Amino acid sequence: MLDVRALRKVYEGSGRRVEAVRDLTFTVDAGELVCLVGPSGCGKTTLLKCMGGLLSPTGGEVLLEGRRVSGPPPGMAFVFQEYGRSLFPWMRVGENVELPLKQKDLGKARRRELVRDALESVGLADAVGAYPWQLSGGMQQRVAIARALAYEPRVLLMDEPFAAVDAQTRADLEDLVRGLWRDRRITILFVTHDIDEAVYLGERVIVLSASPTVVREQLKVDLPAERDQLHTRVDPRFAELRTHVYEQIQAAKRGGVQDAVTKSDTPPPR
Amino acid sequence: MIARLLLKSLFVIALPVVLVVVWWAASAGSTDPFWPPLRTIVDTFPDVWTADRLRTDVVPSLLRLLAGYALAALVGVALGTVIGSYRAVRAVCEPVLEFLRAVPPPVLVPVIMLFAGIGDTMKIVVIASGCVWPVLLNTVEGVRAVDSVMLETARSYGVSGLARLRHLVLPSASPQIFAGLRQALSIGIILMVISEMFAANNGIGFTVVQFQRSFAIPDMWTGILVLGLLGFLLSVVFQLVERRVLGWYHGLRATTRRS
Numbered sequence: 001m002l003d004v005r006a007l008r009k010v011y012e013g014s015g016r017r018v019e020a021v022r023d024l025t026f027t028v029d030a031g032e033l034v035c036l037v038g039p040s041g042c043g044k045t046t047l048l049k050c051m052g053g054l055l056s057p058t059g060g061e062v063l064l065e066g067r068r069v070s071g072p073p074p075g076m077a078f079v080f081q082e083y084g085r086s087l088f089p090w091m092r093v094g095e096n097v098e099l100p101l102k103q104k105d106l107g108k109a110r111r112r113e114l115v116r117d118a119l120e121s122v123g124l125a126d127a128v129g130a131y132p133w134q135l136s137g138g139m140q141q142r143v144a145i146a147r148a149l150a151y152e153p154r155v156l157l158m159d160e161p162f163a164a165v166d167a168q169t170r171a172d173l174e175d176l177v178r179g180l181w182r183d184r185r186i187t188i189l190f191v192t193h194d195i196d197e198a199v200y201l202g203e204r205v206i207v208l209s210a211s212p213t214v215v216r217e218q219l220k221v222d223l224p225a226e227r228d229q230l231h232t233r234v235d236p237r238f239a240e241l242r243t244h245v246y247e248q249i250q251a252a253k254r255g256g257v258q259d260a261v262t263k264s265d266t267p268p269p270r
Numbered sequence: 271m272i273a274r275l276l277l278k279s280l281f282v283i284a285l286p287v288v289l290v291v292v293w294w295a296a297s298a299g300s301t302d303p304f305w306p307p308l309r310t311i312v313d314t315f316p317d318v319w320t321a322d323r324l325r326t327d328v329v330p331s332l333l334r335l336l337a338g339y340a341l342a343a344l345v346g347v348a349l350g351t352v353i354g355s356y357r358a359v360r361a362v363c364e365p366v367l368e369f370l371r372a373v374p375p376p377v378l379v380p381v382i383m384l385f386a387g388i389g390d391t392m393k394i395v396v397i398a399s400g401c402v403w404p405v406l407l408n409t410v411e412g413v414r415a416v417d418s419v420m421l422e423t424a425r426s427y428g429v430s431g432l433a434r435l436r437h438l439v440l441p442s443a444s445p446q447i448f449a450g451l452r453q454a455l456s457i458g459i460i461l462m463v464i465s466e467m468f469a470a471n472n473g474i475g476f477t478v479v480q481f482q483r484s485f486a487i488p489d490m491w492t493g494i495l496v497l498g499l500l501g502f503l504l505s506v507v508f509q510l511v512e513r514r515v516l517g518w519y520h521g522l523r524a525t526t527r528r529s
Contacts, residue, residue: 054425080422085420090441091437091441131522
């Protein structure tokens with residue numbers, strides 16, 4: 001579905017050369033929910049923007065369903081961390097969700113239907129006529145998610161979408177994302193710096209090294225498909241996995257790509 | 271609620287009332303022909319500003335002002351959007367703009383008279399050439415300042431070209447554009463009067479000068495009152511339009527201030 005091959009991104013400007021991403025190779029299968037986690041400042045956003053066609057990589061390539069990504073592909077939707085700056089404050093919630101659809105040559109009735117359906121599935125059917133700034137942070141991010149859903153993407157890229165909301169809202173939004181993933185069978189790539197969030201959400205966790213970024217480990221999350229905040233987070237297996245990822249991140253921070261041993265899909269032993 | 275509303279309107283009219291009373295009292299016994307008592311001016315007012323005069327002088331002035339202002343708004347926003355959108359265009363235009371902006375528009379009146387004559391075209395061009403700068407420069411700034419995350423959002427959802435201009439760039443720049451339009455309005459009124467003082471056969475500016483030359487001093491003062499009232503009315507209309515168009519912006523600002 002989504003192939004990242006030997007991706008490399010070097011920023012050059014004002015005499016400084018920063019290698020943000022060195023060499024990344026991984027795949028995301030259709031219908032998978034993959035979490036990317038890494039130490040802060042490890043080029044996660046750069047990677048996601050390259051995948052979304054918002055940045056062109058210095059080397060390597062990103063393939064969506066076998067086709068090379070050179071600009072934002074129509075089958076992909078983006079949810080940004082800064083919901084406040086991603087929704088247009090001069091448009092009402094409904095108009096915000098509808099705007100991308102207008103570029104898609106859809107009839108008015110079909111657009112209405114998609115908007116209503118998307119807002120319903122994030123639990124904001126009543127907010128169509130409100131302005132985004134009249135809503136709380138968590139609700140605004142729901143609107144941004146609804147906008148992505150209405151776009152009917154096959155792949156959803158989420159860039160630390162819950163980093164700026166409070167803990168309780170965040171838990172609700174995590175469950176929302178898992179629910180949507182299960183119901184709509186969208187492929188989701190979810191970037192976060194929160195280890196618990198990565199393990200709780202993902203079917204698979206990709207651990208990145210510190211910048212210049214490489215894949216440090218890929219980890220299958222063998223928790224049951226039905227997860228809830230109350231039980232999953234106290235599951236001993238959850239603790240094992242999060243500890244394992246935490247150790248990997250700590251090691252990544254200390255540097256040393258060489259000691260990244262496991263690059264397989266095998267989870268750590270129980 | 272009603273008490274608060276009354277108090278608020280009291281605050282609004284308090285200062286104007288005080289000023290009028292002071293003017294009235296200070297000028298009451300005046301024998302200086304150049305400073306007639308306010309009483310005399312008010313008495314003269316209805317005789318001078320008859321319906322006929324409104325039609326022959328006020329309406330032409332207003333039409334020229336509106337034409338010049340609309341032209342400036344159109345040109346200012348269009349050029350400003352182009353200049354603000356492309357760095358290369360900006361680099362080429364900026365020094366020239368700074369120079370042109372520094373030229374006081376009234377100076378242009380004799381120049382514009384040379385090629386536009388002394389008719390309405392001259393006056394409209396003069397008004398437009400003065401009003402265009404604040405609109406243009408504010409539009410450039412507004413268009414430049416469009417949020418990077420919003421731009422990326424638009425790009426990732428395939429919102430480009432005209433749709434991007436209409437749904438993202440112009441709305442995002444609209445608070446700045448309105449700031450420019452507001453400045454332009456007061457410049458426009460000044461230039462309307464000045465252009466009519468140079469060469470005209472009607473208009474408010476022309477009338478005021480005529481009264482002054484014929485030593486009809488109270489009549490001249492009524493002309494100044496009319497100009498003041500006109501400016502006030504236009505600014506009220508402007509505010510109403512702005513409240514409507516920028517409703518989202520005021521709401522947004524109110525919520526960010528609260529949090």
